[in-house]
Amino acid sequence: MGVKWTSRGRTSELEARVKMLEADMAELRRHHLRLAELADVVQELLIPMADQDRERIDAAIASFQASL
Amino acid sequence: MTAVDQDGVRVLALGRDVVVDALFDGRRIWSFWVRRDTGPARALRRRVDWPRAMRPHLRGTSQVTLREHVSGRTLWDGEIAFGDESRRVTFVDRQGQEISLDKSDRFSPTFSVRTEADLAPLLDAMGDLLDLLGREGVAAFPAYGTLLGAVREGQFLGHDSDADLGYVSAASNPVDVVVESFRLQRAAARAGFDTYRYSGTAFRVRVIESDGTARGLDVFGGFLDHGRLYLMGEVGVDFRDDWIHPLGTTTLAGRSFPAPARPEKLLEAMYGPSWRVPDPAFKFETSAHTQTLLNQWFRGTSTHRREWERRAALRRRRPVPGGASKLARTVARREPAGTHVLDIGAGRGRDALWLAGKGLTTTAYDYVPGQLRRAAETAAERSVPLDVRELNLDEWRSVLSEGARLSRLPGRRAILARHVMDATDDFGRRSLARLGSMALRGGGRMYVETWTGEGAGEDGLVPLPIARVRRVLEAHGARIVSSKEVPPGDRGNTGSVGRVVAQWE
Missing domain, CATH: 3.40.50.150 (Vaccinia Virus protein VP39)
Structure with a gap:
């Protein structure tokens, strides 16, 4: 980029990049739990809802909430 | 040398760090390491105050004994008056159960004061839950303090206050491990267990012992990926599947339970190489990196x-x-x-x-x-x-x-x-x-x-x-x-x- 790094400048640039990478990693890791939650909701609730049987939907929601 | 008074304990700390039990009228209430858990005092002595949780109980008189946990050597023994009330110091909860401090410095009816009959419902629940998890495709086993007690002593650890189960999932990524844990909790709730979720891969089943004491039975999930084992909530180590599977057996309170194929390998991962030496004041020293991984993958659903x-x-x-x-x-x-x-x-x-x-x-x-x-x-x-x-x-x-x-x-x-x-x-x-x-x-x-x-x-x-x-x-x-x-x-x-x-x- 045409920039001549001093060693101090280079170090603080690398520190900033490590910090950013750590934040990116943390964000990605936190998605695991939320993706699992969505998969669970879809599996347990969306499918009973698709068959539009009122009693089965109510039962599916009640049973889902009983184990949270 | 060693001195004990209303405020706390002063001990001489020479040589290796040792763990000491504090007994009140002959019953262990608290344990501490003479170096790790104390601060400097005069000469070569170290001092530590009675833990904050203990202080409300310190009213009356008691025969206080300090005893090295491993060697059994008595360091100090004497009668102490805490305040001027003429009564014995007691450590009991609202239900009148004898309690002592567990490793998290919380008072609970630890296993040391439980009879075989008291514990039968917990052992039954462990067996029932292990069977249920097995039917759901998970080969679980007693873990953490419960595994340590079984392998080292054939009993629950006296200073422990809950029971733990663990399993290593067939899945190899956090998403599938969490989905599986949700499914297992659902199966346990359907079977009539009273459940409570801590994190994406740990839940508790509440068991009522025969005298009405509520006891937590925790179920921790883990997974192996490319030779690395992560087990909620303290383990992240290089590990081999054949150290877990196929499961063997161990004996706890006279009953047979499943155990990892090489329980000593898992105990070392949990408690370090000195797991064979009893330590009622044990504190996990999980690495910051493992804590970060487990936090980011699995925790965040019960903040504060x-x-x-x-x-x-x-x-x-x-x-x-x-x-x-x-x-x-x-x-x-x-x-x-x-x-x-x-x-x-x-x-x-x-x-x-x-x-x-x-x-x-x-x-x-x-x-x-x-x-x-x-x-x-x-x-x-x-x-x-x-x-x-x-x-x-x-x-x-x-x-x-x-x-x-x-x-x-x-x-x-x-x-x-x-x-x-x-x-x-x-x-x-x-x-x-x-x-x-x-x-x-x-x-x-x-x-x-x-x-x-x-x-x-x-x-x-x-x-x-x-x-x-x-x-x-x-x-x-x-x-x-x-x-x-x-x-x-x-x-x-x-x-x-x-x-x-x-x-x-």
Whole structure:
């Protein structure tokens, strides 16, 4: 980029990049739990809802909430 | 040499660090390491005060003994008077059970004071739960202190206060491991177990022992990926599948239980190479990296819940105060008759009880629903219908399933959210707005009150600028109907208060 790094400048640039990478990693890791939650909701609730049987939907929601 | 008095203990610390038990009238109450857990005193001595949790019990006289846990050598023995009450010092809980300090410095009826008959329901529940997990495709085994007790002593550890099960999933990524843990909890709940989730891969089953003592049976999930084992909540090590599978057996309190193929390998991963040496004051030294990984993969669905539970427990017996907040009165005045009011973060249920008494259909929600029990009882006594439900804004499954349930109920709804946005985190604030977008679609309103940062906010609240409240609601499709901020001192408020009313079209 045409920039001549001093060693101090280079170090603080690398520190900033490590910090950013750590934040990116943390964000990605936190998605695991939320993706699992969505998969669970879809599996347990969306499918009973698709068959539009009122009693089965109510039962599916009640049973889902009983184990949270 | 060693000296003991009303304030604490002074010991001579020479050579290797050793763990010492403090016995009161012959019963172990507390254990500590003479170097790790003490501070410097005069000469070569170290000193440590009695732990804070012990102090309320220290009234009366007791024969106090300090004894090295491993060698059994007595370091000090004598009668001490704590204050001038003429009674023996006792360590018992409200039910009259003998208690002592566990490794988390909390008082509980540790296994040392339990008889075989007391423990039979726990051992039965362990067997039943292991069978159930097996039917669900998971080969579980006693883990952590329970495995250590079984392998080293054939018994529960005397200073331990709960039982643990663990398993290593066939899945190799956190998403599948969490989905599996949800499924296992569902199976346990269906089988009639009383369950409670800690994190994405740990839940507890509550077991009632034969004398009524409640005991936690924790189920920790783990997985192996490319030769690395992660097991909630303390393990992240290089490991081999054949050290776990196929499971072998171990003996605990005379009964046979499954165990990892090489239990010593797992015990070393959990407790370090010195796991064979008893340590009633053990503290995990999990690496910062493993803690970070486990936190980021699996934790975040129960932020600050323990603090709220503790606060709720302190106020459990008090009657629900009368009257209502200004915000609840506004809701009652502005919402048409027949509106279903959802009081989110209802606390002890003061507003919910008042609204229900005014004839509004009311549902009281809380993160810690146990603290609404008193309000539910009071409502029943007054023949006022009040629905009480759990809602966890840090868990999408809770918010989405409740949003789905509500969206199917007919009628107009309004949400009362007083000191919720300022009691939760960013994730919780977004969840509240998401619930609003699901439950209030079609003209329903949300009434929000927060502490905005001036003056003193109530305990447990974080200051929240009113602009942030508006932003999160608007980001979830709401239109702001009104927004105002009042300074501290107005109508007895100790802190500045922001009030926002939002509507979903």
